[in-house]
Amino acid sequence: MKPTSETELAEMIRAADGPLCIQGAGTRDLSCDGDVLDATGLSGVTLYDPGALTLVAGAGTTLTEVENLLAKEGQRLAFEPRRLNALLGSAGETTLGGIVATNSAGPARIGLGNCADHLLGVRFVNGRGEIVKNGGRVMKNVTGYDLVKLMAGSHGTLGVLTEVSLKVLPKPETEATLAINAGGLKGLSAMTTALASPYEVTGASLLDGKVYLRIEGFTDSVDYRCRKLKTIVGAIADVALLEAEASCGLWKDVCNIKPLQHCEYVWKMNMKPTAIFSGFLAAASQVFKFETMLDYSGGQCWIGMTSDQAMFAAAEVSGVTPQDGAVGFHQSMQEAVSDETVNEGGGGDVQFIKAPESIWPLVSRFQPQSSALARIQSGLRAQFDPRGILNAGLMG
Amino acid sequence: MQMPQPDARVLARKDRIIARLRSALPNCPVISDPRELHAYECDALTAYRCPPMCVVLPGSTEEVSAALRICHEEQAPVVPRGAGTSLAGGALPTADSVIIGVARLNRFLETDYTNRFIRVQTGVTNLSVTGQVQEDGFFYAPDPSSQLACAIAGNIAMNSGGAHCLKYGVTTNNLLGVTMVMMDGEVVEIGGEYPDAGGGLNLLGLICGSEGQLGIVTEATLRILHAPEGARPVMIGFDSNEVAGECVSDIIRAGILPVAIEFMDRPCIRACEAFAKAGYPDVEALLIVEVEGSEDEINHQLSLIKDIAMKHNPAEFRESTSSEESAAIWLGRKSAFGAMGQINDYMCLDGTIPVSELPYVLRRIGEMSKDYGLDVANVFHAGDGNMHPLILFDANKPGDLELCEEFGADILKLCVEVGGCLTGEHGVGVEKRDLMDHQYAPVDIEAQLRVKDVFDPAWLLNSAKVFPLAHTENRRKGALPPSAS
Numbered sequence: 001m002k003p004t005s006e007t008e009l010a011e012m013i014r015a016a017d018g019p020l021c022i023q024g025a026g027t028r029d030l031s032c033d034g035d036v037l038d039a040t041g042l043s044g045v046t047l048y049d050p051g052a053l054t055l056v057a058g059a060g061t062t063l064t065e066v067e068n069l070l071a072k073e074g075q076r077l078a079f080e081p082r083r084l085n086a087l088l089g090s091a092g093e094t095t096l097g098g099i100v101a102t103n104s105a106g107p108a109r110i111g112l113g114n115c116a117d118h119l120l121g122v123r124f125v126n127g128r129g130e131i132v133k134n135g136g137r138v139m140k141n142v143t144g145y146d147l148v149k150l151m152a153g154s155h156g157t158l159g160v161l162t163e164v165s166l167k168v169l170p171k172p173e174t175e176a177t178l179a180i181n182a183g184g185l186k187g188l189s190a191m192t193t194a195l196a197s198p199y200e201v202t203g204a205s206l207l208d209g210k211v212y213l214r215i216e217g218f219t220d221s222v223d224y225r226c227r228k229l230k231t232i233v234g235a236i237a238d239v240a241l242l243e244a245e246a247s248c249g250l251w252k253d254v255c256n257i258k259p260l261q262h263c264e265y266v267w268k269m270n271m272k273p274t275a276i277f278s279g280f281l282a283a284a285s286q287v288f289k290f291e292t293m294l295d296y297s298g299g300q301c302w303i304g305m306t307s308d309q310a311m312f313a314a315a316e317v318s319g320v321t322p323q324d325g326a327v328g329f330h331q332s333m334q335e336a337v338s339d340e341t342v343n344e345g346g347g348g349d350v351q352f353i354k355a356p357e358s359i360w361p362l363v364s365r366f367q368p369q370s371s372a373l374a375r376i377q378s379g380l381r382a383q384f385d386p387r388g389i390l391n392a393g394l395m396g
Numbered sequence: 397m398q399m400p401q402p403d404a405r406v407l408a409r410k411d412r413i414i415a416r417l418r419s420a421l422p423n424c425p426v427i428s429d430p431r432e433l434h435a436y437e438c439d440a441l442t443a444y445r446c447p448p449m450c451v452v453l454p455g456s457t458e459e460v461s462a463a464l465r466i467c468h469e470e471q472a473p474v475v476p477r478g479a480g481t482s483l484a485g486g487a488l489p490t491a492d493s494v495i496i497g498v499a500r501l502n503r504f505l506e507t508d509y510t511n512r513f514i515r516v517q518t519g520v521t522n523l524s525v526t527g528q529v530q531e532d533g534f535f536y537a538p539d540p541s542s543q544l545a546c547a548i549a550g551n552i553a554m555n556s557g558g559a560h561c562l563k564y565g566v567t568t569n570n571l572l573g574v575t576m577v578m579m580d581g582e583v584v585e586i587g588g589e590y591p592d593a594g595g596g597l598n599l600l601g602l603i604c605g606s607e608g609q610l611g612i613v614t615e616a617t618l619r620i621l622h623a624p625e626g627a628r629p630v631m632i633g634f635d636s637n638e639v640a641g642e643c644v645s646d647i648i649r650a651g652i653l654p655v656a657i658e659f660m661d662r663p664c665i666r667a668c669e670a671f672a673k674a675g676y677p678d679v680e681a682l683l684i685v686e687v688e689g690s691e692d693e694i695n696h697q698l699s700l701i702k703d704i705a706m707k708h709n710p711a712e713f714r715e716s717t718s719s720e721e722s723a724a725i726w727l728g729r730k731s732a733f734g735a736m737g738q739i740n741d742y743m744c745l746d747g748t749i750p751v752s753e754l755p756y757v758l759r760r761i762g763e764m765s766k767d768y769g770l771d772v773a774n775v776f777h778a779g780d781g782n783m784h785p786l787i788l789f790d791a792n793k794p795g796d797l798e799l800c801e802e803f804g805a806d807i808l809k810l811c812v813e814v815g816g817c818l819t820g821e822h823g824v825g826v827e828k829r830d831l832m833d834h835q836y837a838p839v840d841i842e843a844q845l846r847v848k849d850v851f852d853p854a855w856l857l858n859s860a861k862v863f864p865l866a867h868t869e870n871r872r873k874g875a876l877p878p879s880a881s
């Protein structure tokens with residue numbers, strides 16, 4: 001099914017007599033049952049007002065089309081959505097709908113926020129087949145409940161997005177990155193120090209034993225802030241400077257999780273930075289073998305396992321195949337992040353991002369919710385989609 | 397504006413309800429003396445008043461929970477209250493309601509500079525949060541003009557903004573987690589101590605801005621940021637609103653992102669000047685643009701802004717060279733409300749429009765002002781299109797308030813017509829409640845009502861607000877639509 005208009009989509013949903021699996025470009029494998037509903041037909045930019053920093057487009061519009069259009073005016077999407085095709089080995093072009101449905105946000109999350117922070121309005125068709133709008137195309141709007149925020153990150157379980165409005169931002173004149181030779185807790189301290197400075201770091205990542213700090217803005221200002229930052233973090237370890245081009249390439253890789261591309265199994269974990277380092281990594285690395293890339297100044301940990309590493313994990317969880325190892329590791333992470341001695345009382349969540357398809361029936365990909373929150377969430381789903389037909393298997 | 401008739405059955409249980417609250421909460425003020433209740437009969441929208449049945453001021457989440465459980469059992473409507481500075485009547489009680497106020501929930505619970513958050517009880521004032529961390533170089537970004545008085549509780553309920561939100565976002569962009577008590581007394585933890593916490597549906601984003609209708613928020617975890625090295629404003633005067641509007645748009649397109657771009661029109665400039673004597677020029681439109689960074693960075697950005705402004709032939713360009721001059725530039729703007737209050741009673745509107753529609757909207761407001769015979773002054777967060785037209789009226793003159801309300805409604809309808817919305821940061825409350833049909837179709841409103849059905853199926857929590865009463869009547873009378881059960 002591939003509707004080309006909102007009304008057609010509404011009719012299809014009303015007429016559906018079984019589950020629907022909603023797909024943007026199919027860059028993520030969704031592991032849900034039912035007929036595929038291809039949402040890429042609802043595409044095209046309907047309004048772009050550079051002076052007001054706003055863009056309105058069909059949910060099926062590709063990220064590339066939007067980025068090209070914005071680039072012509074020297075603007076960009078501020079939240080740096082991730083393209084996961086390379087990581088997941090999938091074809092297809094990331095769409096705006098997919099970005100909103102997953103509330104995607106790359107390294108710029110720490111400074112500029114996530115997709116929800118820049119989402120001004122949505123139109124969607126709920127599971128009842130009703131066309132609903134919320135928000136609009138202006139930057140400040142508190143008129144009624146903020147269903148815009150709720151739709152961001154709802155993974156297609158509340159409705160099929162048809163149109164989204166986004167706040168865009170000017171593209172900075174240039175960027176540069178400091179590479180600091182510090183891993184582990186030393187690395188965390190370098191990132192923390194940088195973020196507790198006035199120099200507006202827009203990316204703080206740790207990869208292969210090095211911390212990377214990105215600075216963006218006007219040329220002189222970037223120079224100045226790099227110099228200043230270097231003197232502070234220089235006290236922690238050696239610092240090298242990556243100029244604009246190298247910096248840009250590096251952050252593209254970080255954004256798209258390229259460093260873990262070779263891994264068979266990939267997870268995304270969110271927790272307080274200190275809890276990720278002291279609570280999770282310190283303990284897990286005693287038992288398991290895995291690779292990591294830390295983003296959000298240490299608050300988001302991407303974890304990858306090759307088959308060999310998963311096989312190693314299998315022995316730890318009394319399994320026999322790499323898949324057993326990955327499933328066991330997944331479960332142990334889900335337990336760990338909800339354990340207050342690990343998360344330091346600040347909560348945590350882990351999501352299974354990549355694995356061979358056969359694994360999905362065996363795990364819950366999303367973090368299980370407390371019973372009170374689970375009740376509220378299933379209550380909301382029942383209101384938006386009483387028949388439970390939209391991406392039925394997803395999100396618990 | 398109408399409020400629903402108080403429920404006679406609840407009023408009949410008044411003594412029992414108060415007695416139950418007192419006995420369950422021995423250490424907690426339960427106010428029922430009519431003289432003391434006066435203090436709670438309105439918020440900053442003083443045109444509407446009604447004393448509640450009683451006021452409870454709990455000192456802990458557990459006490460909030462106990463109070464709500466009793467109200468739930470007694471089917472008594474509840475109105476949450478922070479500091480009572482809402483301009484939308486969000487905290488306005490009904491005669492059959494119990495106010496649950498968070499004024500005594502005023503403790504700071506945890507400050508964590510490594511993970512950059514602060515956890516507070518929600519009765520603390522907005523400004524005191526920054527006060528708590530500024531010695532260490534940090535600040536809490538959302539800065540409503542009422543920040544000395546308003547509570548974090550109300551900020552979360554209204555998703556409040558401020559002059560600096562062009563760069564730092566509004567409350568929702570700076571909120572990491574909350575502890576909330578639902579109407580039936582159940583305590584839930586939403587979000588956490590890091591961004592996008594939890595991994596389920598984005599309930600935190602839904603709670604923020606829900607105007608006290610989904611639960612009572614007792615604790616909040618807020619993002620704190622390191623303060624910039626410095627900040628400095630310029631003041632630019634223009635002979636026409638159109639040109640001022642173009643200048644704003646050109647600044648934004650040039651890739652400069654000021655922390656604030658404030659706009660004042662001539663009536664506002666004159667009133668502020670008469671009141672504050674800040675030395676403002678007598679021009680048609682005045683912009684105050686503030687940028688941040690080191691001295692060099694500030695100079696660079698201001699020179700770019702100056703180049704752009706000069707292309708538009710400003711009548712005045714005044715750059716601050718000292719903190720005294722900066723203060724003088726902001727003085728008039730910051731006293732706008734006080735200045736209006738000196739002239740007359742006023743009503744402060746809060747619509748948002750696409751920035752490009754500014755000249756047209758200001759012209760139309762000017763025309764309407766003549767038609768209605770009421771003066772209006774405009775202050776405006778120009779960077780994000782959030783307008784605050786201040787309509788002057790005389791509360792002692794019969795009919796003037798109603799005329800003013802009608803005028804206000806017409807302005808807000810105009811905001812919606814040009815692609816904007818009814819409220820940018822003050823919330824709907826009772827003030828804009830009956831205009832919601834202009835912005836949303838019935839199905840859009842129904843989608844929102846169904847959210848409240850999940851959190852508060854009995855429709856007891858602040859239920860006479862936000863949505864036109866006709867849409868909520870059945871639910872408020874205890875008959876959920878069949879689809880919801």
Ligand SMILES: Cc1cc2nc3c(=O)[nH]c(=O)nc-3n(C[C@H](O)[C@H](O)[C@H](O)COP(=O)(O)OP(=O)(O)OC[C@H]3O[C@@H](n4cnc5c(N)ncnc54)[C@H](O)[C@@H]3O)c2cc1C
Pocket residue numbers: 439440475476477478479480481482483485486487498518539540541542545546547548549550551552553554555556557558559607608609611612613614733821822823858
């Ligand atoms: C002079 C002046 C200037 C202002 N400037 C600005 C401005 O620049 N920007 C801006 O955004 N606003 C501004 N406001 C409006 C107002 O200050 C904000 O809406 C503020 O957030 C209200 O906070 P409060 O604590 O006073 O809330 P209250 O007025 O007590 O309540 C506001 C709403 O929150 C609900 N509520 C209160 N506590 C809770 C709780 N614990 N849980 C759930 N719901 C709760 C209430 O039921 C009500 O609906 C201004 C007001 C004044 C008087």
